[in-house]
Amino acid sequence: MKRIEFIKTTALATAGLPLLSGFRIPMDQDLIPKALLMGYANDQLVGTDYQLEHQTWSAFEKMSAAAAADGIQIEVASAFRSYDRQLAIWSGKYDRFTKAGMSPLAAMEKIIEYSTIPGTSRHHWGTDIDLIDGGASPRPKSVLEPQHFHGKGPFCKFKEWMDAHAESFGFFEVYTNNAKRKGFKYEPWHFSYKPVSQNYLAAYLKLDIKSELERLEIPGSKHMDVQFIEKYLQDNISDINPDLLP
Ligand SMILES: [Zn+2]
Numbered sequence: 001m002k003r004i005e006f007i008k009t010t011a012l013a014t015a016g017l018p019l020l021s022g023f024r025i026p027m028d029q030d031l032i033p034k035a036l037l038m039g040y041a042n043d044q045l046v047g048t049d050y051q052l053e054h055q056t057w058s059a060f061e062k063m064s065a066a067a068a069a070d071g072i073q074i075e076v077a078s079a080f081r082s083y084d085r086q087l088a089i090w091s092g093k094y095d096r097f098t099k100a101g102m103s104p105l106a107a108m109e110k111i112i113e114y115s116t117i118p119g120t121s122r123h124h125w126g127t128d129i130d131l132i133d134g135g136a137s138p139r140p141k142s143v144l145e146p147q148h149f150h151g152k153g154p155f156c157k158f159k160e161w162m163d164a165h166a167e168s169f170g171f172f173e174v175y176t177n178n179a180k181r182k183g184f185k186y187e188p189w190h191f192s193y194k195p196v197s198q199n200y201l202a203a204y205l206k207l208d209i210k211s212e213l214e215r216l217e218i219p220g221s222k223h224m225d226v227q228f229i230e231k232y233l234q235d236n237i238s239d240i241n242p243d244l245l246p
Helices: 003-019 054-069 083-099 104-111 156-169 194-206 209-215 226-237
Strands: 074-078 128-133 171-173 190-193
Touching: 054 074, 054 156, 054 171, 054 190, 054 194, 083 104, 128 156, 156 171, 190 194, 209 226
Parallel strands: none
Antiparallel strands: 074 128, 128 190, 171 190
């Protein structure tokens, strides 16, 4: 690291302490590589069965231990995801929907109810994680369904615990149950480690994502017009839990 960058980072970290109630700012935004933000390469990961950005990993371990002490067994359904993995998810759904007779644009509108365009997933950062109740019995077949987390659903005790404690460990719901929110549908399973992801989002929003998306060669991309891309950036990337915005 160049000396001037080191001074800048250190100054930021120190200045950030009181503002973030004890969390330290992990990195100068200008030092976060585009490859990391778009899922091409991420050298901040730890873990084998699943991978997380290293500070997210430590915070998640603390939260899991606290939950376990209260009798809740937090289970990871999905953590870091690379660009290629996201591309496989996108392509699979695009194929399925268009083969069922949907137009390319209708298929893409359907995909982006729950899945991101490759290169735009918060899972690329290693700061975001899909969580369920590993102790629930019987375990539902398809675990990522909002109704499991409410009423008498199998994950409602987990949800109650997370509502009470997750934010104190730095984990915030991203796609909240707010009728006025646009973009991705409600995901009571998806949490983000704010002390790192807020910084990553700030850096991500400084990229020319529109040009990046226009250059993408993925199924359906030639049918993405300016209107589709602009709406996606506004609704799906930026219309999230306001607590996570830079
Ligand atoms: Zn997720």
